[in-house]
Amino acid sequence: MIVIAGFCYALYFTILGYAVRASYNLINKTHLFIEKKTDFIAHAFFLGIFVHVVIFNIFQIMKLSNDSVLVICGVILVSSLSLITWHTLKLGVQTNKIRPTKQNIWFICLTILGSSAIYWNSGNLPNIAWDSWMVWVGKADQWISHGLSVHIKQFDAWSHDSESIYNAAAHYPDGLSLIYFLPKLISVNNNGTASIIYLFAFVMISLLLVSRLDQKGTPIYLQLLFIVALYTTPLINNHLMIQGYADIWMAMYIVLIMLTFMDYHEQRDLGVGITLMAYLLMLPMLKTEGWVWLLLFICAHTIVAIVNHKHKFKLLASVLLLIGLIVILGGVHLQLPFGNLVIDANKIEFFNLINTQIKYTDINDYLLTGFFWQMNWSFLWLGLPFLLISFVSNQHNKASQISHVFFILALTCFMFLFYFTEASQWAEDLTALNRIVLQLTLCYLFLLFRTLTTLRGVRRTE
Amino acid sequence: MTSRVLIYWTLSILSLLCCLFVSFDSENSTAVEPKNIIFLLKVEPNYFYYSNNKFHAIVAGQLKLEIKTETILPNLINYDALVIDGLDLDLNSNISLNWVADEKKHQIPLNSNTQSINLIDFQTAQPQNISDLHLLIRSNFELGDHPNAHKEVSFESIYFDSRKNHSTLSLQMNEWFDYTPLKFNSINGYTSSENLHFQSLIQRLVIWVLINVLLYWLLRVSGKQLIISLTIAWCFTLIPFVNNFIKQNQQIETAFAEDGGYLNKQDISTYELAQDIIADLKNRSDINLSTQKFIIVGTNSFYHLRLFHHLMGLNVAINNYINNDLPNDGTKPYIYILTKKSLEDCHANEGSPSLPINILSQQAQYCLVSRS
Numbered sequence: 001m002i003v004i005a006g007f008c009y010a011l012y013f014t015i016l017g018y019a020v021r022a023s024y025n026l027i028n029k030t031h032l033f034i035e036k037k038t039d040f041i042a043h044a045f046f047l048g049i050f051v052h053v054v055i056f057n058i059f060q061i062m063k064l065s066n067d068s069v070l071v072i073c074g075v076i077l078v079s080s081l082s083l084i085t086w087h088t089l090k091l092g093v094q095t096n097k098i099r100p101t102k103q104n105i106w107f108i109c110l111t112i113l114g115s116s117a118i119y120w121n122s123g124n125l126p127n128i129a130w131d132s133w134m135v136w137v138g139k140a141d142q143w144i145s146h147g148l149s150v151h152i153k154q155f156d157a158w159s160h161d162s163e164s165i166y167n168a169a170a171h172y173p174d175g176l177s178l179i180y181f182l183p184k185l186i187s188v189n190n191n192g193t194a195s196i197i198y199l200f201a202f203v204m205i206s207l208l209l210v211s212r213l214d215q216k217g218t219p220i221y222l223q224l225l226f227i228v229a230l231y232t233t234p235l236i237n238n239h240l241m242i243q244g245y246a247d248i249w250m251a252m253y254i255v256l257i258m259l260t261f262m263d264y265h266e267q268r269d270l271g272v273g274i275t276l277m278a279y280l281l282m283l284p285m286l287k288t289e290g291w292v293w294l295l296l297f298i299c300a301h302t303i304v305a306i307v308n309h310k311h312k313f314k315l316l317a318s319v320l321l322l323i324g325l326i327v328i329l330g331g332v333h334l335q336l337p338f339g340n341l342v343i344d345a346n347k348i349e350f351f352n353l354i355n356t357q358i359k360y361t362d363i364n365d366y367l368l369t370g371f372f373w374q375m376n377w378s379f380l381w382l383g384l385p386f387l388l389i390s391f392v393s394n395q396h397n398k399a400s401q402i403s404h405v406f407f408i409l410a411l412t413c414f415m416f417l418f419y420f421t422e423a424s425q426w427a428e429d430l431t432a433l434n435r436i437v438l439q440l441t442l443c444y445l446f447l448l449f450r451t452l453t454t455l456r457g458v459r460r461t462e
Numbered sequence: 463m464t465s466r467v468l469i470y471w472t473l474s475i476l477s478l479l480c481c482l483f484v485s486f487d488s489e490n491s492t493a494v495e496p497k498n499i500i501f502l503l504k505v506e507p508n509y510f511y512y513s514n515n516k517f518h519a520i521v522a523g524q525l526k527l528e529i530k531t532e533t534i535l536p537n538l539i540n541y542d543a544l545v546i547d548g549l550d551l552d553l554n555s556n557i558s559l560n561w562v563a564d565e566k567k568h569q570i571p572l573n574s575n576t577q578s579i580n581l582i583d584f585q586t587a588q589p590q591n592i593s594d595l596h597l598l599i600r601s602n603f604e605l606g607d608h609p610n611a612h613k614e615v616s617f618e619s620i621y622f623d624s625r626k627n628h629s630t631l632s633l634q635m636n637e638w639f640d641y642t643p644l645k646f647n648s649i650n651g652y653t654s655s656e657n658l659h660f661q662s663l664i665q666r667l668v669i670w671v672l673i674n675v676l677l678y679w680l681l682r683v684s685g686k687q688l689i690i691s692l693t694i695a696w697c698f699t700l701i702p703f704v705n706n707f708i709k710q711n712q713q714i715e716t717a718f719a720e721d722g723g724y725l726n727k728q729d730i731s732t733y734e735l736a737q738d739i740i741a742d743l744k745n746r747s748d749i750n751l752s753t754q755k756f757i758i759v760g761t762n763s764f765y766h767l768r769l770f771h772h773l774m775g776l777n778v779a780i781n782n783y784i785n786n787d788l789p790n791d792g793t794k795p796y797i798y799i800l801t802k803k804s805l806e807d808c809h810a811n812e813g814s815p816s817l818p819i820n821i822l823s824q825q826a827q828y829c830l831v832s833r834s
Contacts, residue, residue, distance in 0.1 A: 121711050124718050128605065128725055129649050133771055145775040158779055162755070166779035168762075225693060232700055237707075242649045369658065379699050382668055386675075431650050452692075455678075455685025 005188045006196020012077060012182075013197075014041055017048030019080035022087035024271050031094045038104075039211055042204035043275060046256055049179065049201075050278045053285055056148070056178045063149040070185055103220050107227060111206050114231030115199040115240075122241040127191050132244025135169040137190070139177035142167060144184050175285035176246045191243075198243045205252050206230050209446050212259055216450055217459040226449045233380060233445075235438050246287045247435045253282050254293055255442040258403045261297070265399035289436070291353050296413060300406035308398055348421065361424035363433075370433040380441075383448045390451040407447060410440055466681045474674055474691060481670040485630045493626035494540045500620055503597075504528040516548060517620075519599060521555060521613040527597040534622070538589045541622035544570075546578040548618030553643065553713040554602045555613050561595040564588075571657050572597075573640040579628055580636075604645055606717025607727055638663055638702040641709045646725075660702070667695045729768050735827050736772035739799060742823055742830070743776075749797070756797050757781050759804040769801065784819065784831070797822065800829040807831075 021044060025031065055076065059069050087093075127133050139152060142165055151164040158166040183193040209230075210223050218226075230236065239248040260276040263269075280297060283290030306315045326332055331344025339351030349355040371381050391404040414436055417423045426432035453459050500517065503510070505527045509520045519525055531538065544559055551557060557572045563586040572580045584592055601613050625633060637659040653659060674691040677683075724730045743749055756778040760766035770780050784798050784807060798819075800808050808821060808829035823830040 117707070121707065121714060124714050125644075126718065126723060126725055128644075128646055130646060130767070134767060138771065138774065141771075141774045146777070155779055155781060162753075165777050168780070222689060225689070225696075228700075229696065232696075232703055234703060238649055242644075245649055379664060379667060379695060382671060431647075434650055452685070452689060455688060456682070457684035458686060458689065 002189045002192030003196055005183070006193045006200070009183060009193055009197055010045065010200040013048030013052060014044045015048065015077065015080050015084070016051045017044035017046065019083045020047055020051055021271070022084050024274065025091060026083075026087055028271075029091070031091055036211055037095070038204070038207040042208040045201065045204055046253070046282075047275060047278055050282045050285075052182075053175050053178050053282070056181065057174065057285075060149045060174075066144070066147055066185060069148055073182065103223070106224065107207060107210055108203075110224065110227045111203040111231070114227070115203055117231075118237060118240050119195060119199060122195050122243065123192070125242065127244055129242050129244045131169075132242075135167065135172055136176045136244055136246065137180050139167060139172075139174065140180035140184050140190075143177075143181055148181065171288070173285050173287060173290070175282065175287075176249060195243055198240050198248065201252055202230075202236075202240055202248070205255065205442065208259065209255065209442070212262075212446070213449055213453070216453055217461075218449060218453040219458060219460045222449060222452060222458065226445070229380070229445060229449075230442075233441065235434055236441065239435075239438065245435070247438050249286050250283065250290065250293070250439040251442045253279055253286065254439055255446060257283075257297060258406065258443050258446070261301075261402050262399035265397075265402070288353065289439075292413060293410065293439070296409045297406055300402050300409055303405050303409075304398060304401045307401070354421070356421040356423070358420050359422075360420055361418075361428075363418055363424055363427040366427045366433055367418070370427075371437065380445070380448075383451075384444070387444070387448050387451050390454065394451075394454060403443070403447065407440070407443055410443075414440070466683050467687060470677050470681050470683045470687050473677055474670075477673045478670050478694075481666040481673075482634065483630050493624045494537070496545070496621045496623040496627065497534055497537070497541065498619065498621045499529055499534070502530045502534065503620075504530055516550075516616045516618055518614055518616045521599045521601055521615055523603075524598060524600040525615075527599070529595045529597065531592065531595050535589050535592065538592055538595075538622075539584050539586065541624060542582060543623040543625045543628065544572065544580045544582050544620070545623045545628075546572065546617050546620045547576075548616070549574065549576055549578045550616045552601070552613045552615065552716075553641065553709060554606065554717055555599060555615060556602060556643075557597060557599045557615065559595075560598055562593045564591050569598075573636050573659075575636055575639050575641075578636065579623075579633060581625055581633065602643060603726060605643075605713075605726055606719075607724055607730060634662060634666075639705055642706055643713055644710050660699070663698065663702075667698060671695055725768070728765060732765060732768040733772050735801065736769055738825070739773065739828060739830070740775070742825070746822075751776060753777075754797060755779070756799055757784075758799045758801070759784050759807075760802065765802065769799075773799075784833070795832045798831050798833075800831060801827065805829055 055073075056069075059072070064072065127137055132138075142152060143150065146165050151161065152167045152170040153161060153164040154168065154170045155166060157170075158164050179197065180190060180194055183190045206227055210226060213223055213226060236248070236251075239245055257276065257279045260272060260279055264272045264276050280294055283294050306312055306319070309315055326343075332341055333344070334341040336351075340349050340355075341351065342349035345358065347355075347357055388408070391408070396404065418427045418433065418436075423432075505519070505525070509522075509525055510527075511518050519527065546557075549557075551574045553574075556574070559570045559572060559580070559582060561568055561584065563584055566585070568585055570580060570582055572578055586592060599613075599615050640657075640659045642653050642657075642659075671692065674688060678685070678688040724733060743751060754777065756773070756776050758766055758770055758773070758778060758780045759782070760780060761782060762780065766780055770778060778799075784800070784804065805828070807819070808824060808831060819831040819833055821829065821831050
């Protein structure tokens with residue numbers, strides 16, 4: 001029953017995402033072209049989650065009661081289904097008539113096997129993760145008791161406001177909590193349902209990544225190995241098993257963005273661009289550090305645009321000049337209406353996102369423990385130097401360049417934050433070091449296996 | 463091409479065997495005879511008995527097995543391993559070797575395998591400085607509502623030994639197949655930083671993989687060969703992973719045998735406490751639960767946070783103090799929920815009113831007060 005409820009919930013997200021895609025085609029009066037069904041379902045599902053979070057955020061602003069939320073939600077679901085039907089009848093859906101190959105069936109079986117093994121462990125496990133029952137699921141519990149539109153505040157603000165309720169992590173975004181909220185509202189087994197959603201999302205991502213590897217000529221045995229690596233990496237496995245943290249969702253959305261960025265550069269399609277924007281916006285809705293990743297994607301895009309521009313030397317010179325000017329002037333000190341922007345040798349303050357002193361902390365030991373002494377997780381990271389070398393040694397197209405630049409920027413930013421800012425405290429108690437790396441792991445694995453494809457005599461020739 | 467592949471695999475397999483079997487220990491210590499310590503164990507007879515060729519220890523929470531050191535003390539630092547044969551340890555229990563050396567406490571968690579081989583280093587050059595040597599068996603109550611608080615741990619023999627008496631591979635295997643139980647903080651890492659049993663495996667595999675990369679580059683074989691090497695290395699890490707995964711399943715099944723809804727025993731008591739508080743409040747006509755604000759007085763400990771979790775239906779917060787100057791926002795004054803340590807404030811107030819509070823309800827487990 002729990003498994004069926006989980007699949008129904010996954011279907012709900014997919015319908016929402018499908019409806020958005022169908023309405024885009026209706027407006028454009030174009031056919032919806034489904035090249036590969038697993039790819040389509042994956043995008044519809046993740047787009048659906050975005051739509052769900054946005055709609056529920058609107059419900060919060062509109063101050064709707066929980067009962068009306070449920071009713072409107074039903075109305076939205078029915079309209080989405082009608083829209084899909086109307087679109088199919090009016091414009092039709094073109095699908096690529098590729099029959100599932102033996103390999104596809106193998107991949108699906110392997111992901112189902114991996115998911116079942118994880119569910120076998122997590123099925124009896126209550127929601128044990130602290131942050132989860134206090135914050136992510138905790139907020140959903142509070143909305144159930146006090147209404148979705150109640151103001152949730154931290155202690156000081158709460159004590160000044162008689163209308164609000166308290167949560168220690170009130171400033172965290174609501175994205176993940178909103179995924180937990182609906183099953184709670186319908187009163188189904190929340191933990192089990194959410195567990196299926198996690199596993200379903202991960203199956204979708206696995207199939208999507210494998211299909212991209214396939215496009216790049218990765219041989220079947222390497223694709224199979226890729227799925228085995230995905231499901232047997234301890235930290236990924238743990239986050240699917242002890243569900244309730246947003247990091248695995250960040251990882252999935254970051255890799256989705258990377259793939260969609262590549263698609264956008266190859267196809268230049270407006271629809272893909274809109275999807276990309278939705279995924280990018282999802283990042284800060286899931287976790288506060290989503291803003292950092294969002295800015296890094298923008299940086300990566302800008303850097304690659306500059307490098308490929310015909311006036312690249314002039315542009316690079318002006319950027320360097322600007323950086324030099326900032327250094328000479330002793331940093332940036334701006335007071336803007338939406339917060340302060342201070343970057344100098346002692347302090348970094350970026351609006352409300354970060355405000356920290358710059359001070360070197362030696363976290364080498366923790367970094368080694370977190371990265372390298374953790375079973376096959378550590379073995380994975382052995383490939384990092386080779387991957388970085390391959391970025392430079394091989395020729396890449398613009399789309400790949402963006403993913404590489406993003407990855408290097410993300411790693412640099414990660415190292416900088418943990419070595420030089422107050423974030424080092426979370427490295428020292430080993431609470432966040434691994435989890436932040438986890439957010440990049442799916443990207444890393446994808447890039448690593450793509451690099452393995454470039455080894456002598458490995459690429460599939462057809 | 464075929465001959466190069468053959469050379470690749472010959473060298474690769476040879477190097478793998480080297481990496482797995484070669485001992486990197488630089489110490490030239492000579493092997494010493496194993497020393498059986500079963501008769502040196504000092505423990506209350508009620509908790510320790512011999513039957514069916516095995517020694518059995520009954521653990522209620524924790525059990526300390528002292529090791530009498532008078533006869534072995536001069537030679538103690540010559541031993542660098544502790545071996546337990548036929549160990550049968552519950553998945554929600556753990557065992558450790560503890561001692562004080564040079565006035566500093568040391569602890570080594572022991573492996574939970576059937577033959578548990580543990581490398582030890584007494585961290586001192588003077589054996590007479592070693593004191594309070596003991597084994598400690600503890601039941602782990604962090605997860606689950608363990609139906610039977612009394613655990614039985616059994617083993618066939620226990621002895622101090624020298625690592626030279628064991629092959630490098632058996633020492634390695636013992637570490638790889640050690641068990642990492644599931645804990646509240648498991649999400650952050652896999653093995654705890656105090657008990658890294660994969661470090662040596664990873665270091666050895668890293669050397670082997672680098673040799674393979676070098677061979678691939680020098681012999682110019684197909685990348686497929688390198689990928690096969692990587693897969694073999696991955697399998698080496700995969701076997702302990704799967705082994706641990708299966709053991710975790712058994713741990714979860716026994717830990718949450720009765721009711722999977724609560725995290726542990728303490729959680730059940732916080733839930734019951736929360737129900738009592740809610741029932742108490744509902745009986746009072748002077749409190750409007752929908753508008754009243756509550757503050758649990760206490761730290762951010764598991765107990766208080768779980769109480770907060772079970773009271774989420776109320777407008778409740780957690781704060782360390784009772785007598786801080788919270789702004790009066792025009793509504794009714796806050797009701798403070800005192801439990802555990804902060805309950806003392808309530809009792810103290812009965813005799814001499816040290817804090818300006820009104821006691822609304824006073825029970826054995828909790829106290830509801832407001833500031834006067």
